Amino acid sequence: MRYFFAILCFMFHYWAGAQTFDDYFTDKTLRIDYIFSGNVNTQMIAVDELSVFDGWYGKRNNLPEVPVEGNGQIIVRAHKDGSVIYRNSFSTLFQEWLSYDEAKEKNRSFENVFLVPMPKDTVDVTVNLMDNRRNVMSTMTHTVVPNDILIRRLAQSGTTPYEILQQPSDPEKCIRIAFVAEGYKESEMPVFVRDAQIAVEALFAHEPFKSYREKFGIVAVKSPSVDSGTSEPGQGLWLNTALHSNFDTFYSDRYLTTLHLKDLHNWLAGIPYEHIIVLVNTDKYGGGGILNSYNLAMAHHPKFRPVVVHEFGHSFAGLADEYAYEEESIPMYPLDVEPWEKNITTNVDFKGKWENLIGKVPGVGKFEGAGYSLKGVYRACRDCRMRTNENPEFCPACRQAIAELIKFYTE
Known part of the structure; x- marks a missing residue:
């Protein structure tokens, strides 16, 4: 029995x-x-x-x-x-x-x-x-x-016009990204598509995205705005744009976001997407990235390429910022709790992060100063795409975390 x-x-x-x-x-x-x-x-x-x-x-x-x-x-x-x-x-x-x-x-x-x-x-x-x-x-x-x-x-009367920028090798095992136009008039859509193509090439110039490129399907969604640009509350400028984005989020001059997530997803209804990159038609520096919500970046600033990749590190992979503020630390990460992000640690529970790389990969260790705090929070390398715009690549710890995520979704 x-x-x-x-x-x-x-x-x-x-x-x-x-x-x-x-x-x-x-x-x-x-x-x-x-x-x-x-x-x-x-x-x-x-x-x-x-x-x-x-x-x-x-x-x-x-x-x-x-x-x-x-x-x-x-x-x-x-x-x-x-x-x-x-x-x-x-x-x-x-x-x-x-x-x-x-x-x-x-x-x-x-x-x-x-x-x-x-x-x-x-x-x-x-x-x-x-x-x-x-x-x-x-x-x-x-x-x-x-x-x-x-x-x-939704999408019974048609979808927002979009262009396919890249087809995945296997439609059943892939990651779908939608680039969304913000602050582009109808007449400016060729500019938006070109900006999206620039962002795609910037992203896949970085490992491990470069090695896994065929696993991504990408579209450019032509959501038109009445006005060109984005709102700047600090300048008294409020524009009528597709997503009603604005600088000065939480009174931070360069924090560019949209609070109108229903509008964002309304534009995307019926289109193949999971992850969202919003390109904003502005030359002012700013952006933001929120895990499994969206990545939003200015498209016409000289640092557009590194910023859109950095913000995708947040929105797609859940990577933390590795920089710290010299003037004032922000206590976002309690020092007696291990952060869930794979690229920073407080040493409370380091297992499962980048311990397998220490002593095996040159330059990998524990460097104090990360997650907006100068003390008590550590990163894997001296520099990384998640730390500065000047560094040309993700550090080995971030590359490992991103690769694991891609495999999770596609294998």
């Missing part, structure tokens, strides 16, 4: 391990819009709207796993048995805002949009937001019924 029971257990685990994307999902994308709001003491998560469009362009393997922890996670569970059938990690501007003094004095709300494969059956979706000690600070679970008549159908 015990032998029979053991066989049943073995077969159950074998069948569970053999489950595939098609067991749970259809070839469609479920877009879930949320509002994250609150202040440093209290955070709230609310469902805004659910939408669906044809085609799923995210991962089809390793569905319940994430390659990096992120500052938050979205988890999809089968309603009938509670098993995790999809998971992804992310970071948000809302969580970053919570680190500023303004969050001690007022409430704010932020749009967030997440994409998951469309389930065949009822699921429970959980969103967890973590603090900088890697503890869950806010969580919310809601149920999604696939045949709910209030799930909006």
Whole structure:
């Protein structure tokens, strides 16, 4: 009897391990819009709207796993048995805002949009937001019924015009990137496409992207703006652009972002995409990158190439900034907690980072000063694309982390 029971257990685990994307999902994308709001003491998560469009362009393997922890996670569970059938990690501007003094004095709300494969059956979706000690600070679970008549159908009347810049060698095992135009008028779209091509070549001039280039599918999405350029609140300049982007995010002059994530994803509905690079038609220095949300960079500054690659290190690979401010350290990383980012450490739990490279790869060690702090946070090399615009490449630790991520998505 015990032998029979053991066989049943073995077969159950074998069948569970053999489950595939098609067991749970259809070839469609479920877009879930949320509002994250609150202040440093209290955070709230609310469902805004659910939408669906044809085609799923995210991962089809390793569905319940994430390659990096992120500052938050979205988890999809089968309603009938509670098993995790999809998971992804992310970071948000809302969580970053919570680190500023303004969050001690007022409430704010932020749009967030997440994409998951469309389930065949009822699921429970959980969103967890973590603090900088890697503890869950806010969580919310809601149920999604696939045949709910209030799930909006998108892209039924056509998609935004786009050009294919690069086809992947295997459409089923690839990483999809969409370049999105911001601040380009209709007449300026040839300029945008040329800017996107420049960014593509800049990205794939870097290892390990260069070696894995055939695993990426890339499109340029021609989202037109009424005005040319982007808003500069510090100059009193507010423009009417496709994504309503602006400098001076959180009162930082060079921090260029968009808070209008619903508009961003509306332009992309029905287009093959997972990762987003927004090119902004400006020659002023600035940008930003948020894990599994977007990378946004100025297109006409002389440092465009290194900046767009640096920001993709954030938005795609979840790499941390390796620089530190001489004037004032920003305590984003508590020194008694190990950061989840693969390219910095506080030495609390260094295992699984770049210890395998020390003593084997020249120039790799532990160099103090990273993650905006001069003391207590360490990087792998003296310089790196994640530290300065002048360094021409990612350091070995970052290259290793990026390569592992690409393999996670495509193998």
